Amino acid sequence: MSSKVMIGLEIHIQLKGVKLFCSCSTESRNITDRSFTRYLYVRSGETGHIDPAALYERERDRTFTYLLTDNTCLLDVDEEPPHEINREALLRAIATSLALNCKVVDRVSYMRKIVIDGSNTSGFQRTALIGFNGWVETSRGKVHISSLCLEEDSARKINDEGENVTYSLDRLGVPLLEIATEPDIVDGDHAVETAELIGKKLIMAGWARRGPEAIRQDVNFSMGFGRVEIKGVPKLSTIRNSLKYEVQRQKSLEILSEKISGQSLDHLKFREVTGIFEKTESKVIKRNLDNGYRIYGTILPALKGFLKNGDFRLGKELADVAKLYGSGGIMHSDELPGYGVEAELKPLVEKLKPGESDGYAILISDPKKITLIEKEMKIRLRRIASLDLSETRVISDDETTHYLRPLPGGERMYPETDVPIMPVSREMLEEAGKIIPKTEDQMIGDIVSRFGISRQDAFVIMSGGHLNELAEAFEILGNSSLASRLIIQIIPDIQKKIKGEIDFSDIVPILKLSRERNWDRQILEKALEMRFSANISLEVLGESDELKPLDAEELKIMILDIMKHEDVSPKNIIPRLRGRTSRLFDPSRALEILTSLKKSNHI
Amino acid sequence: MVSLSGNTYNIKLKNGYNFSIPAESLEIVEIFPPRAAEVSEVDTPVPAGKHKVSIIGTGGTIASRVDYITGAVKPVLNPGFLRDNVSSISEFDMDLNLMEPMLSENLTPDDWIRIARLAKTGLDKNRGTIILHGTDTMSYTASALSFMFPSLSGPIIFAGSQRSSDRPSSDAFLNLEGALEFSKTNLGEVTLAMHAGLSDDRVALHRAVRSRKMHTTRRDAFRTIGSEPLGYYFQKKAQLKGDYRGRAKETVLMDRLDSRVSIVFFHPALVASDFEAMVQGKKAVVIMGTGMGHTASRLYESIKDTISSGTKVMMTSQCISGSVNLKVYSTGRELLSLGVIPLGNMLPEVAMVKSMFVLANYPHEDFEKYITENMRGEIVKNEPVFQEVS
Numbered sequence: 001m002s003s004k005v006m007i008g009l010e011i012h013i014q015l016k017g018v019k020l021f022c023s024c025s026t027e028s029r030n031i032t033d034r035s036f037t038r039y040l041y042v043r044s045g046e047t048g049h050i051d052p053a054a055l056y057e058r059e060r061d062r063t064f065t066y067l068l069t070d071n072t073c074l075l076d077v078d079e080e081p082p083h084e085i086n087r088e089a090l091l092r093a094i095a096t097s098l099a100l101n102c103k104v105v106d107r108v109s110y111m112r113k114i115v116i117d118g119s120n121t122s123g124f125q126r127t128a129l130i131g132f133n134g135w136v137e138t139s140r141g142k143v144h145i146s147s148l149c150l151e152e153d154s155a156r157k158i159n160d161e162g163e164n165v166t167y168s169l170d171r172l173g174v175p176l177l178e179i180a181t182e183p184d185i186v187d188g189d190h191a192v193e194t195a196e197l198i199g200k201k202l203i204m205a206g207w208a209r210r211g212p213e214a215i216r217q218d219v220n221f222s223m224g225f226g227r228v229e230i231k232g233v234p235k236l237s238t239i240r241n242s243l244k245y246e247v248q249r250q251k252s253l254e255i256l257s258e259k260i261s262g263q264s265l266d267h268l269k270f271r272e273v274t275g276i277f278e279k280t281e282s283k284v285i286k287r288n289l290d291n292g293y294r295i296y297g298t299i300l301p302a303l304k305g306f307l308k309n310g311d312f313r314l315g316k317e318l319a320d321v322a323k324l325y326g327s328g329g330i331m332h333s334d335e336l337p338g339y340g341v342e343a344e345l346k347p348l349v350e351k352l353k354p355g356e357s358d359g360y361a362i363l364i365s366d367p368k369k370i371t372l373i374e375k376e377m378k379i380r381l382r383r384i385a386s387l388d389l390s391e392t393r394v395i396s397d398d399e400t401t402h403y404l405r406p407l408p409g410g411e412r413m414y415p416e417t418d419v420p421i422m423p424v425s426r427e428m429l430e431e432a433g434k435i436i437p438k439t440e441d442q443m444i445g446d447i448v449s450r451f452g453i454s455r456q457d458a459f460v461i462m463s464g465g466h467l468n469e470l471a472e473a474f475e476i477l478g479n480s481s482l483a484s485r486l487i488i489q490i491i492p493d494i495q496k497k498i499k500g501e502i503d504f505s506d507i508v509p510i511l512k513l514s515r516e517r518n519w520d521r522q523i524l525e526k527a528l529e530m531r532f533s534a535n536i537s538l539e540v541l542g543e544s545d546e547l548k549p550l551d552a553e554e555l556k557i558m559i560l561d562i563m564k565h566e567d568v569s570p571k572n573i574i575p576r577l578r579g580r581t582s583r584l585f586d587p588s589r590a591l592e593i594l595t596s597l598k599k600s601n602h603i
Numbered sequence: 604m605v606s607l608s609g610n611t612y613n614i615k616l617k618n619g620y621n622f623s624i625p626a627e628s629l630e631i632v633e634i635f636p637p638r639a640a641e642v643s644e645v646d647t648p649v650p651a652g653k654h655k656v657s658i659i660g661t662g663g664t665i666a667s668r669v670d671y672i673t674g675a676v677k678p679v680l681n682p683g684f685l686r687d688n689v690s691s692i693s694e695f696d697m698d699l700n701l702m703e704p705m706l707s708e709n710l711t712p713d714d715w716i717r718i719a720r721l722a723k724t725g726l727d728k729n730r731g732t733i734i735l736h737g738t739d740t741m742s743y744t745a746s747a748l749s750f751m752f753p754s755l756s757g758p759i760i761f762a763g764s765q766r767s768s769d770r771p772s773s774d775a776f777l778n779l780e781g782a783l784e785f786s787k788t789n790l791g792e793v794t795l796a797m798h799a800g801l802s803d804d805r806v807a808l809h810r811a812v813r814s815r816k817m818h819t820t821r822r823d824a825f826r827t828i829g830s831e832p833l834g835y836y837f838q839k840k841a842q843l844k845g846d847y848r849g850r851a852k853e854t855v856l857m858d859r860l861d862s863r864v865s866i867v868f869f870h871p872a873l874v875a876s877d878f879e880a881m882v883q884g885k886k887a888v889v890i891m892g893t894g895m896g897h898t899a900s901r902l903y904e905s906i907k908d909t910i911s912s913g914t915k916v917m918m919t920s921q922c923i924s925g926s927v928n929l930k931v932y933s934t935g936r937e938l939l940s941l942g943v944i945p946l947g948n949m950l951p952e953v954a955m956v957k958s959m960f961v962l963a964n965y966p967h968e969d970f971e972k973y974i975t976e977n978m979r980g981e982i983v984k985n986e987p988v989f990q991e992v993s
Binding site: 036037038039040041042063074077078079080081105106107109111112113114116121122123124127128129147149409412413414415421 | 613618619621624688766770771772804819822
């Protein structure tokens, strides 16, 4: 029987500024054409044990290619020891701990968390416990915070070809807050509420980076069959669906375990059957044969009807394993004939000789990997039979989850000897105390009184994490309503139009130009549009006639010209003028000129 | 798990993090004996393969692991550990010889002699000798051995690492793998096997007497100065190229060194009294001059006195790359006339080590003849215009 569902969250929030142990920016504009390739060796942790997740990676034996970016230095490529810790990030981590009612450690001791999937060039992630034993109040009671860690973010995966994985180094080393809750969360909605509550504090403080990867959640889930960690849940809305999927998956495995427990797996043994597929119609198989892969077949003892049948999806559980070891695909008896495989079935069954209740599968694989895949599949089936479902899973685009690797343990940690243990001084606590993220209400009040904008605008700016930008725009433009409009409307409109993000630091020079030239709102909008939609350089913008409004003389000449050709009136003069020029002009001024011209014509 | 480091207790939490508490704020109530550790990396004997190779461990990062009590990097070398990480190890019959591990900055010329003797014993019984050594002074030790072995029946290959072997990204294993492969070749000289670039795909083999550590931390810190490496280990193959010396019939060791030698780095604030203090009691002095080999004229008097007292004074360049030439400027000609011996493009540290060897093994009056003779390839005849990028 399944017990109560328990859900915990690990919320990862990137802090913007500079990286955790060097002075490279957290923002990158490009990937360079330079790269290098590495291999990672399995190490044991402090206790002399090898972490199961690390051992598993060793079996996979992969090489890693790293692409250099404009925000990488020798530290990111694992060619020098860490520099001084980013003090701003440390203070913000302490302040966040305080905001989440955590106790703060007396001494920050950095650890190396061994991660050899290549996402860290060093093969470990630097991480330190900053706060612990905290809580947040939610609509459904307190959710306890077990720990807040300040760590280095991992490298971003660009490409995974099985044996070679490519990462970009732009994200590596970005300060990352990892906030873990106790399993106090009762369901998907509650998970979303909790994640939002915590995430918002950092966004509103203006500390979080922006972009799709800036806030990521891992969901820890258990319904009595071991802890499942679902990694990399990007959007809050996907938490709900991935949890629903997981409940369903585990329920069906619960039923299944009764049926398969005690079943011997001796007959799960892959035999090469490539010969049967020599003249196959299956495109997938043909393509893989051309690449040097072979075809293997096995009996799946007593699994007929459980591989893909109603809620039973054991086939997918096995496919997950095969995929991780670079398999070209797996097809099983519950879905065959299919995938262009039909004529081969008869000789295949003759060769494998499955019993009445047995299923069977064919696997496309690198010959070097077949023994490993067989071993891993047996392990997986045994664990399902004994209902030990603990593992790390990853979320797919369709919001289902699939097997990623065994759960890592505490064995993967050992001290980072290159970073001395840092006492958290009273001064640091005081300094952090001054910057504790405020509550939403307090912050809105502060913004309203500081900038004199509406509560609604203040809320929008804060929720978007744009407070720093507002302050900067206000300082340059000296006009809070324009600054607020810039953030709330003008920039988002242009971003929508160009379908991309604009870095605020690119907007700053245009704001300065605007201030210098005394531009009004319309000209500023136009300038921004020219800069980012039409990609016109700042120098050209500065000289552009387009951005100079028509003066009285120019307006007069243009109106006279229009009057020569047609009858104009105050009603149609503005659209006529707009048809003639893309430059800006003051419509009331144009009307005045028209009226006076008409008068003088009468005389 | 609780450990004491200095006056701080480190408590290992279940999630793996360490929790550090100052010792004075803790009261010890009861002490439990440590749980028997289930050691995952068991030190089982490694079955012998067919290639006999001697491995001498002197210490340094390549044979080091983190000591979790002190947090320091502690040297160890265990065959099981090597087997787990160097895929080709089963092809070799390793004759391990571990010295009391030393950080390379603590090594002295007396240690070079000890290492040389071990290398000789190793070579007498095996096809090659690999010396695991700290990188800081690796070029000094290797150069010393290079001069001390006028004839070698097999290669002596120094291997080191810039990332300790407790790190998943350690460069130790590839360097060792490369050194092992080179030990099978026909090479008969003293060399260094270290990463050629940032990638884990290529190990460069440097001639000891042209090698230099050119970066504090990068794994490709070692370079062959003024020439190409003698070979590369790439795609599991060790390939030699160029004018490497092949194996000789027998190994000859001349194990005497006279360490009364010093290096003087000339700089604009150096005054005659500094120079005099540095050459006091020395039998030979290597000056690292500016540019093509110059020093300020204020030192001439002291240099002249030093030479007339019987001390040999040689000139190398602090530019590191390129030759000294004392005939181009009057300063140089002046130094020549004082009796300063120009050493061409010999590296300053190599010149120093070579002086120790020449002083101890040849008559004093023949010093200039031997020090300027190209004994082990320490002088590059034709510096390539373009260096091949590996």
